[in-house]
Amino acid sequence: MGRVEIRSVSKLFGEVRAVDHVDLATDEGEFLVLLGPSGCGKTTLLRMIAGIETPTSGDLVIDGRVVTDMPPRMRNIAMVFQSYALYPHMTVYKNIAFPLRARGIDEGTVRKKVEWAAGMFKIGRLLDRKPRELSGGERQRVALARAMVREPSVFLLDEPLSNLDALLRTSAREELRQFQRRVGVTTIYVTHDQVEAMGLGDRIAVMSQGKVRQIGTPLDIYQWPADTFVATFVGSPPMNLIEQEDVLLGFRPETFRPSDAVEGSEGMVTFPFEVTYLEYLGAERLVYGNVGEKSHARHIVSRLPGSLTLPLESGKTYPFAVARRDLRRFHRKSGLAFSGETA
Amino acid sequence: MANLGKIARRGGLYTLLGAFAFFSAFPFYWMVIATFKRDHDLFSPLNNPFIFNESPTLDHLRLLFFETHFVGYLLNTLLVGLAVVIITLVTAVPAAYALARWARGWGETLGIGIFLTYLVPPTILFIPLSRFASFFGLQESLWSLILVYPTFTIPFCTWLLMGFFKTIPKDIEEQAMIDGLSRFGAMSRVVLPLAISGVLTVVVFAFTLSMHEFIYALTFISVSAKKTVSIGVPTELVRGDVFQWGPLMAGALIASIPVAVVYTYFLDRFVAGFTMGAVK
Amino acid sequence: MSGPAHPAEPGGGDRGGILDREGALAKLLIAPAVIYIAAMIGAPFVLAILYSLSDATTGDPGLRLVGVQNFQAALSDPVFRLALRNTFVFTLVSQSIVIVLSRVLANALLKPFRGKWLVRFLIMLPWTAPISLGTIGWLWMFDSIFSPIDWVLRYLGMLGTASALFGANTNMYWLGVPGLAMASVILVNVWRILPLATVIQLGGLSSIPKDLIEAAEVDGATPWRRTLMITIPLTLPIVSIAFLFGVVFTFTDLVVVYVLTRGGPVHMTQVLSSWTFFKGIEAGDLAQGAAISLFMFPVLAVAAIFILRMARRTEVV
Numbered sequence: 001m002g003r004v005e006i007r008s009v010s011k012l013f014g015e016v017r018a019v020d021h022v023d024l025a026t027d028e029g030e031f032l033v034l035l036g037p038s039g040c041g042k043t044t045l046l047r048m049i050a051g052i053e054t055p056t057s058g059d060l061v062i063d064g065r066v067v068t069d070m071p072p073r074m075r076n077i078a079m080v081f082q083s084y085a086l087y088p089h090m091t092v093y094k095n096i097a098f099p100l101r102a103r104g105i106d107e108g109t110v111r112k113k114v115e116w117a118a119g120m121f122k123i124g125r126l127l128d129r130k131p132r133e134l135s136g137g138e139r140q141r142v143a144l145a146r147a148m149v150r151e152p153s154v155f156l157l158d159e160p161l162s163n164l165d166a167l168l169r170t171s172a173r174e175e176l177r178q179f180q181r182r183v184g185v186t187t188i189y190v191t192h193d194q195v196e197a198m199g200l201g202d203r204i205a206v207m208s209q210g211k212v213r214q215i216g217t218p219l220d221i222y223q224w225p226a227d228t229f230v231a232t233f234v235g236s237p238p239m240n241l242i243e244q245e246d247v248l249l250g251f252r253p254e255t256f257r258p259s260d261a262v263e264g265s266e267g268m269v270t271f272p273f274e275v276t277y278l279e280y281l282g283a284e285r286l287v288y289g290n291v292g293e294k295s296h297a298r299h300i301v302s303r304l305p306g307s308l309t310l311p312l313e314s315g316k317t318y319p320f321a322v323a324r325r326d327l328r329r330f331h332r333k334s335g336l337a338f339s340g341e342t343a
Numbered sequence: 344m345a346n347l348g349k350i351a352r353r354g355g356l357y358t359l360l361g362a363f364a365f366f367s368a369f370p371f372y373w374m375v376i377a378t379f380k381r382d383h384d385l386f387s388p389l390n391n392p393f394i395f396n397e398s399p400t401l402d403h404l405r406l407l408f409f410e411t412h413f414v415g416y417l418l419n420t421l422l423v424g425l426a427v428v429i430i431t432l433v434t435a436v437p438a439a440y441a442l443a444r445w446a447r448g449w450g451e452t453l454g455i456g457i458f459l460t461y462l463v464p465p466t467i468l469f470i471p472l473s474r475f476a477s478f479f480g481l482q483e484s485l486w487s488l489i490l491v492y493p494t495f496t497i498p499f500c501t502w503l504l505m506g507f508f509k510t511i512p513k514d515i516e517e518q519a520m521i522d523g524l525s526r527f528g529a530m531s532r533v534v535l536p537l538a539i540s541g542v543l544t545v546v547v548f549a550f551t552l553s554m555h556e557f558i559y560a561l562t563f564i565s566v567s568a569k570k571t572v573s574i575g576v577p578t579e580l581v582r583g584d585v586f587q588w589g590p591l592m593a594g595a596l597i598a599s600i601p602v603a604v605v606y607t608y609f610l611d612r613f614v615a616g617f618t619m620g621a622v623k
Numbered sequence: 624m625s626g627p628a629h630p631a632e633p634g635g636g637d638r639g640g641i642l643d644r645e646g647a648l649a650k651l652l653i654a655p656a657v658i659y660i661a662a663m664i665g666a667p668f669v670l671a672i673l674y675s676l677s678d679a680t681t682g683d684p685g686l687r688l689v690g691v692q693n694f695q696a697a698l699s700d701p702v703f704r705l706a707l708r709n710t711f712v713f714t715l716v717s718q719s720i721v722i723v724l725s726r727v728l729a730n731a732l733l734k735p736f737r738g739k740w741l742v743r744f745l746i747m748l749p750w751t752a753p754i755s756l757g758t759i760g761w762l763w764m765f766d767s768i769f770s771p772i773d774w775v776l777r778y779l780g781m782l783g784t785a786s787a788l789f790g791a792n793t794n795m796y797w798l799g800v801p802g803l804a805m806a807s808v809i810l811v812n813v814w815r816i817l818p819l820a821t822v823i824q825l826g827g828l829s830s831i832p833k834d835l836i837e838a839a840e841v842d843g844a845t846p847w848r849r850t851l852m853i854t855i856p857l858t859l860p861i862v863s864i865a866f867l868f869g870v871v872f873t874f875t876d877l878v879v880v881y882v883l884t885r886g887g888p889v890h891m892t893q894v895l896s897s898w899t900f901f902k903g904i905e906a907g908d909l910a911q912g913a914a915i916s917l918f919m920f921p922v923l924a925v926a927a928i929f930i931l932r933m934a935r936r937t938e939v940v
Contacts, residue, residue, distance in 0.1 A: 359728075367746045371760060441650075453657075466899055468668065494663045498660065501656055525640065528642065555754055591759060592759070594756075611826075
């Protein structure tokens with residue numbers, strides 16, 4: 001149980017096409033991340049799966065049942081909002097019990113299930129508190145417990161970590177991943193944070209302007225971006241792009257190194273790299289510069305491990321090289337990767 | 344020296360506030376004095392009018408409660424007020440919710456349209472409405488007031504509640520729908536309990552406005568026993584040309600103070616309505 | 624708690640019932656209010672216009688349209704013209720005073736002091752107590768014989784002796800002398816609207832961001848300059864709203880004039896609303912009454928437009 005199919009779904013807000021003919025299907029028990037910049041339609045798509053928005057066209061299927069026109073409560077999905085949307089006038093216990101009571105489940109069972117869910121998220125001691133008395137991390141756990149308590153077939157998460165501070169976010173991410181593995185419920189997770197996406201997703205669907213640009217494993221997305229949007233959106237710093245006639249050559253900053261530091265020159269492509277600016281970040285060093293006048297982006301970046309102490313100065317030009325197998329080629333006009341070159 | 348300046352400013356502030364409070368409250372002090380003053384004391388032009396020159400009396404209160412319809416006025420007012428509150432809640436709460444939540448664009452326009460009808464004054468409507476009342480045989484009936492008063496409570500309360508509903512995050516009710524409630528259930532079981540202070544404000548507002556109303560009551564009701572407090576006291580406690588000042592002041596005072604206390608408590612919320620969210 | 628049945632409510636099918644469909648539900652929820660307003664405000668308003676174009680009276684309320692002759696008759700009636708003038712004087716004078724006083728009062732109330740709730744309660748009394756009852760208090764204070772104001776004036780020697788400032792009469796006859804009657808009516812109206820204007824202004828003043836004033840202070844602006852350059856421009860919209868609501872309430876108010884003077888002496892305090900009442904209800908001339916009341920409408924429409932504009936403007940800021 002827990003297979004979501006999105007069949008050519010579109011959503012228009014007035015003239016604006018928020019979601020544009022999206023086709024997507026999850027596997028059972030999969031952790032699928034919808035990744036994209038704000039306004040790309042990822043949240044709208046999630047809300048349509050939840051039933052809060054109705055698609056303008058297309059169909060949504062959950063476990064073989066067309067749910068396009070069904071109200072949310074009939075879809076057997078759970079959702080955690082970015083704000084957590086805890087009921088402010090209810091205690092934690094009542095919050096978690098709410099989905100069960102709304103379904104008319106008897107109080108004995110409710111109590112057992114609430115205690116089970118609270119135990120799972122280690123919030124048993126908070127049950128009598130009101131949401132305003134909780135910390136951000138605690139609220140997030142309550143929201144998760146409330147979502148899981150009725151054992152939904154699909155679990156939807158809308159940027160649930162974005163309200164946590166950086167330190168908490170990392171540990172919460174790890175917990176979330178472990179928890180999802182354990183219960184094995186199909187999860188769709190929306191985020192604009194590529195680090196979250198890479199760390200959490202079994203697969204990532206990268207969205208832009210209402211369309212899914214690419215869907216694949218984190219490795220696929222990173223190594224074989226389907227187009228220049230994915231190439232530059234995923235990865236920090238983004239993939240370097242160089243124009244060569246009607247082709248755009250792309251390569252990741254960490255694959256672009258001083259020729260002196262590369263052993264042998266077989267299968268390497270060398271560029272004269274004029275360094276304009278250096279950033280030393282401890283574990284790594286970022287070197288910004290240009291390769292001739294043909295550079296597509298303003299800057300080309302090289303990302304060198306901090307252990308590589310080769311002296312570099314801004315204003316000077318050095319030979320830099322990238323392995324041929326690390327080069328990606330995109331059509332200049334469409335921005336699409338050359339077919340046969342994606343994984 | 345700075346200290347002295349501070350004291351002077353402090354003194355100035357209290358003087359100013361004292362003057363305003365005196366101006367605002369003096370008529371009510373005047374009612375208190377008249378309520379308990381013996382007629383002989385009250386009607387002697389040479390007596391100091393601000394103090395009791397003779398011992399206070401409860402005669403006026405006795406007269407007011409036992410020899411006039413004053414208690415009846417209070418009951419009529421209560422009855423009309425409660426009925427108006429119910430009608431207002433039943434119409435304004437759902438409308439405000441729907442306008443605040445669902446209607447992108449036209450909801451705002453319709454909301455403003457409804458609010459503007461609040462500015463159509465009773466002084467334009469009371470002539471045609473008096474014909475309505477007589478057409479439906481409601482002349483001299485409290486029902487005419489019960490049906491007409493919502494014309495000013497619904498527009499304002501709808502507007503007021505729209506503001507309240509907008510402050511409740513949409514997430515919460517979307518969450519409630521996902522958690523198993525219908526669209527309507529999310530409103531009635533999650534949003535309404537959260538908007539309870541807004542609903543309470545509307546209850547108080549609808550009631551006080553009904554109690555304050557004068558023109559319709561004056562136009563529709565002339566039978567003494569059917570009058571509400573706001574017209575009963577000023578029009579009935581006069582024998583021929585002679586005002587019965589003692590009972591009159593007592594009646595005005597007794598009807599004023601409780602409602603003023605409650606109203607003051609809720610005042611800031613009404614003002615939020617007047618300023619149409621202009622003050623954040 | 625009894626939850627809605629799962630998976631579907633009766634008759635709802637897979638789409639859910641009416642209680643799930645936003646569009647239908649929205650119309651259903653808005654309808655009662657709109658119908659009420661249409662029936663009880665819209666219809667009477669149209670009827671008022673029709674009456675004003677007819678010759679209807681209480682005795683013969685049938686509608687026979689006679690054109691604009693009611694408006695012409697009203698305009699040629701000296702009492703009406705007096706009432707029209709009085710309405711504007713009454714409104715503009717009282718509202719100008721109210722705006723100034725409410726500003727001063729709001730500034731004072733903004734400061735912290737002991738017993739604030741009591742002061743606030745006392746100052747709000749004229750607005751929170753039923754207006755007809757408050758006005759009755761004033762009627763007694765303006766009494767032709769027992770007015771406490773007269774007593775104080777006599778006590779101070781300013782009234783009741785041959786050389787006194789206000790003359791040799793023992794009383795001022797606040798409501799019996801034309802100019803004085805108008806002043807009295809205006810005074811009571813100021814008394815009544817002041818609390819409302821004050822709280823509106825209070826809201827405006829307390830919404831000015833503190834850091835803005837502090838920034839001006841750091842920039843070396845004098846208190847006077849700060850008021851001129853920051854406080855006044857920032858609160859102008861809210862002051863306007865206070866003013867416009869005051870205008871709307873005053874312009875259409877009947878209570879103060881009705882209770883205090885009934886338009887007297889000899890129509891000197893007659894205003895449009897009171898004249899509407901006396902003509903349309905007491906004299907039973909529905910057509911004339913309706914026509915007189917409609918003269919108020921243009922002013923109200925203009926006020927409404929300005930209120931909307933002001934509210935919009937502040938929202939943008």
